[in-house]
Amino acid sequence: MKKIAVFMLSFFALISSYAQENTFPEGTKPASSNIAGAQYPRIDNERKAYFRIEAPAADSISVSLGNVALTKDAKGVWTGVTKPLDPGFHYYTLKINGVNVNDPFSETFYGASRVMSGIEVPEDGVDFYEIKNVPHGKIESHWYLAESTGETRLAYVYTPPGYDNNSTERYPVLYLQHGMGEDRRAWANQGRTNFILDNLIAEGKAKPMIIVMEDGGIAQAFNSPKRPQDKNFWDGFEDIMIKDLIPNIDANYRTLRHPKHRAIAGLSLGGTQTYQISQANLDTFSGIGIFSAPFGFPGVETGYNGLLTKPDEFAKKVDVFYVSMGSKEGARAGRGTHEALEKASIKHVYYEAPGTAHEFQTWRKSLHGFAQLLFQD
Amino acid sequence: MKKIAVFMLSFFALISSYAQENTFPEGTKPASSNIAGAQYPRIDNERKAYFRIEAPAADSISVSLGNVALTKDAKGVWTGVTKPLDPGFHYYTLKINGVNVNDPFSETFYGASRVMSGIEVPEDGVDFYEIKNVPHGKIESHWYLAESTGETRLAYVYTPPGYDNNSTERYPVLYLQHGMGEDRRAWANQGRTNFILDNLIAEGKAKPMIIVMEDGGIAQAFNSPKRPQDKNFWDGFEDIMIKDLIPNIDANYRTLRHPKHRAIAGLSLGGTQTYQISQANLDTFSGIGIFSAPFGFPGVETGYNGLLTKPDEFAKKVDVFYVSMGSKEGARAGRGTHEALEKASIKHVYYEAPGTAHEFQTWRKSLHGFAQLLFQD
Numbered sequence A, B: 001m002k003k004i005a006v007f008m009l010s011f012f013a014l015i016s017s018y019a020q021e022n023t024f025p026e027g028t029k030p031a032s033s034n035i036a037g038a039q040y041p042r043i044d045n046e047r048k049a050y051f052r053i054e055a056p057a058a059d060s061i062s063v064s065l066g067n068v069a070l071t072k073d074a075k076g077v078w079t080g081v082t083k084p085l086d087p088g089f090h091y092y093t094l095k096i097n098g099v100n101v102n103d104p105f106s107e108t109f110y111g112a113s114r115v116m117s118g119i120e121v122p123e124d125g126v127d128f129y130e131i132k133n134v135p136h137g138k139i140e141s142h143w144y145l146a147e148s149t150g151e152t153r154l155a156y157v158y159t160p161p162g163y164d165n166n167s168t169e170r171y172p173v174l175y176l177q178h179g180m181g182e183d184r185r186a187w188a189n190q191g192r193t194n195f196i197l198d199n200l201i202a203e204g205k206a207k208p209m210i211i212v213m214e215d216g217g218i219a220q221a222f223n224s225p226k227r228p229q230d231k232n233f234w235d236g237f238e239d240i241m242i243k244d245l246i247p248n249i250d251a252n253y254r255t256l257r258h259p260k261h262r263a264i265a266g267l268s269l270g271g272t273q274t275y276q277i278s279q280a281n282l283d284t285f286s287g288i289g290i291f292s293a294p295f296g297f298p299g300v301e302t303g304y305n306g307l308l309t310k311p312d313e314f315a316k317k318v319d320v321f322y323v324s325m326g327s328k329e330g331a332r333a334g335r336g337t338h339e340a341l342e343k344a345s346i347k348h349v350y351y352e353a354p355g356t357a358h359e360f361q362t363w364r365k366s367l368h369g370f371a372q373l374l375f376q377d
Helices: A002-020 A193-202 A237-252 A269-280 A304-309 A311-317 A335-345 A362-372 B002-020 B193-202 B237-252 B269-280 B304-310 B309-315 B335-341 B359-375
Strands: A049-056 A061-063 A077-081 A088-092 A094-096 A099-101 A108-109 A114-121 A140-145 A151-159 A172-177 A210-213 A264-265 A287-291 A320-326 A347-353 B047-052 B061-063 B077-081 B088-092 B094-096 B097-102 B109-110 B113-122 B139-144 B151-157 B173-177 B210-212 B262-267 B287-291 B320-326 B349-353
Touching: A049 A061, A088 A108, A094 B097, A099 B094, A108 B077, A108 B287, A140 A193, A140 A237, A151 A193, A151 A237, A151 B077, A151 B173, A172 A237, A193 A210, A193 A362, A210 A237, A237 A269, A237 B287, A264 A269, A264 A362, A269 A287, A287 A362, A304 A311, A320 A335, A320 A362, A335 A347, A347 A362, B047 B061, B061 B173, B088 B097, B088 B109, B088 B359, B139 B193, B139 B237, B139 B287, B151 B193, B151 B237, B173 B237, B173 B269, B193 B210, B210 B237, B237 B269, B262 B269, B262 B359, B269 B287, B287 B359, B304 B309, B320 B335, B349 B359
Parallel strands: A172 A210, A172 A264, A264 A287, A287 A320, A320 A347, B173 B210, B173 B262, B262 B287, B287 B320, B320 B349
Antiparallel strands: A049 A077, A061 A094, A088 A114, A094 A099, A108 A114, A140 A151, A140 B139, A151 A210, B047 B077, B061 B094, B088 B113, B094 B097, B109 B113, B139 B151, B151 B210
């Protein structure tokens, strides 16, 4: 007990040093991504983030959001302000004497093959991913035995509002993949998948659907000698999805078991996986979403078993082909693909998120758009 | 894209420095609580933990597990080994140049009013909380409107294996509370509640039950000027549980809605809350579990509306009264209460977890014991 008490006390002292400062920069508010009660980091109306860290013995502290060096006052308190940040969610770290670490006052999020701090920057007039007073679906941890590998695996499954109360209705399913260095937690946490769908369903803008989020095997990609360009950058995920995950979800959830009612989408390298899995399995999926994927477009000539040269046949198989990127990304992440598809007269939808980069605000908006198009037949 | 690429590259470099060291201290394995692929921290057969961090520009690094100072070699790599640790889960932090931060290579866990690193130390012959090849229940995020406060709140709800496939069976419910500085995530993550119950149910040792984990309002306690001894240390949680949470769970899950089929338990300050809520609501709960709670025992004379002076009447109301602590804790955390109850001839079960302190191994074992006693009528 005594050891615990001392240990706890030291944190109390650390955290209370925040509470002692009662005046804050004008017009700033704590980021919603802070741990409960933490006053910093704060964000102002221009989307600049303010940091404050008490660390008398540190020689240098910087914040990865624009690589801002904090400055130290006579009392050993480090402060600094970023440039205006893009709206939405940003992973970040602090560098303290050269070591990349999390901000003790931020919630943490799995990204870039490690647990990182994250900061939520509000976007004026945009609230489609906020929690509202509408019926809420659930995200549940679904543990299942993957027969093909013998391992017990975890999927996060969103079930829409009313799923539990209505024991006969069946639902379409979207399989939704994270990016490189992330795992199944990405769409569930920083992606806000459940709130995006809850809100769309409440407004009647999306069909109630089940969304399955699994681990695409690229969670530790930054720690791997393989690169995305390499063949077999990830191992076996297509098999897991087609042979294990989909049959298991169909057996354990009230799904509509027909390709018309099944879609797949992914962000970044999860978009690359989506290309790979969807073109090999057009008898499984009829909705395809590619969000900010610079790698993997199979090319009009050879892609999708040659169907990209036959627009009518492709359109018969694929109800929704959705390509998106953030306007601050290079064309290769989406616009290039869109132009190639346009030229080949392939029916598709292209979306460019205004003013955001290769980050979750782009992908939240992509999911928001894509979900409204799905399962309309 | 370019900014992201540079940003990602720097992490790749950081993490790959681990991968480059191919020889590890003999008999050590990476901790299961590490992020995917991280080789450190490692644990040996004597339960000592080995740390290795590359940080040429740092002047001091220590690990809170026994306050072990790491030492720096000529290449700027810091290493160190702890004394043998108690088995189970331990929160910890690194102190880098005086700043308490998380270990970049550990998963994070909410505790002590902040996000912390955690290390899982195996216990010989103990696997009741490991994931096994048995039917698995789910933990789901249940968002609900708490009418009494007007806020949308989140409960984590464990449903046992088979809950979804059997649409008529009703289940008893355990309300399970975390400790000071933790929140609803504690039992779901570091507590391993779902695996403990999955395994017990598979062995036929516990009745299938629903377990509800909410936020007791003490998540930011370390950041509060109030102390546990103060009245109203937390505000309104009893009201939320009795007026909002229980009716909502009864309305949305297939529960058995009778005090015989409802229990409450908590660890540390959650045990204090359990005392408070259970004694004021003996018409709501018939099972009570107090794990490592040094505060809040109401005393034999006045507690539970005087029923602790009337053992027969108390036993009629309360089917299971379970008190526990770790053998390394002070008597006040449980043994003292047990002795007082014994003296008063109050029927109860006392358990002391061997060789552990005020930590999750004690509470996992407490839940494991308590759950087997519940709902046996």
